[in-house]
Amino acid sequence: MTDVPLLPTAAPGSTPVRVLTIAGSDSGGGAGIQADLRTFALLGLHGCVAVTAVTVQNSLGVSGFQEITPDVVAAQIDSVVSDIGVGATKSGMLASAPIIAAVADACADVGIGRDGATPFVLDPVCASMHGDPLLAGEALEELRATLFPLATIVTPNLDEVRLITGIEVVDESTQRDAARALHDLGPQWALVKGGHLRSSDQSPDLLFDGAEFHEFTHARIDTGHDHGAGDTLAAATASALAHGRSVPEAVAFAKRWVTRGLEAAYPLGAGHGPVNPLWRVRITPEAPAR
């Protein structure tokens, strides 16, 4: 099992480091806000939420979703930051161009993003692992134009890389091309995740800041239960950034966290089970499986 050095935790009664996720709800509990909050909690952070959409989702896929109005999404961000304060922010499913525009304005207003004090992890979620759309097609341009330049780091998977840059990543060389193209869109760092590079026996993630490449890799884990892997990686990255880690340190930490979660992943329903950060909870004797 992968060894994960944990983040510092607050003493009982003292306020933990806070982090905000701007994302959709997954009724199946595997991805989205539910995955983010699980990672934040198990790493000892207090998670705050700006809900963007409520999906109707289980282990077999997404059968629909209801968007939250853009003004309510923006108001959640403002409400949390103005009172509670956050050390980092992560975004996932944003659903539509109007929601993206509202998130970009709200983040800029409260100092989230590259020119503000608060690091911003942009996971440009476009579809579920089953191919169900989670972002309107016409919203891609809004994402590129308004949120990419605000991001501290963007974390697309290979399907998202293709939609955003037009580059088909098939090997190390095309992964580098994609990282350059993503960086040209304005984020401080681009992370091209390699989970979908199924021809390789590795799962290599490539990080680029316009000057240097950093590779984070692990032997591919043979599991069908990888739902929420991208969310978990981005949430752990945001958690480490909120603790003041540098971007390469935060990604290195998050890679180990998601790898351990994949090693411990469990079946759920008739489809894909989730990445499992619950391996951290070991306070009672093991319960018999039901």
Ligand SMILES: Nc1ncnc2c1ncn2[C@@H]1O[C@H](COP(=O)(O)OP(=O)(O)O)[C@@H](O)[C@H]1O
């Ligand atoms: N089978 C696997 N074995 C090891 N690591 C994996 C595997 N699948 C995904 N990962 C890792 O999980 C993270 C999320 O990956 P990816 O599947 O590319 O994103 P998404 O979940 O957004 O589609 C990355 O760090 C990736 O390398």
Ligand SMILES: Cc1ncc(COP(=O)(O)OP(=O)(O)O)c(N)n1
């Ligand atoms: C509500 C919601 N948000 C995001 C996703 C996609 O999550 P991701 O971590 O990319 O995981 P997979 O879909 O690849 O398992 C989602 N499904 N739902």
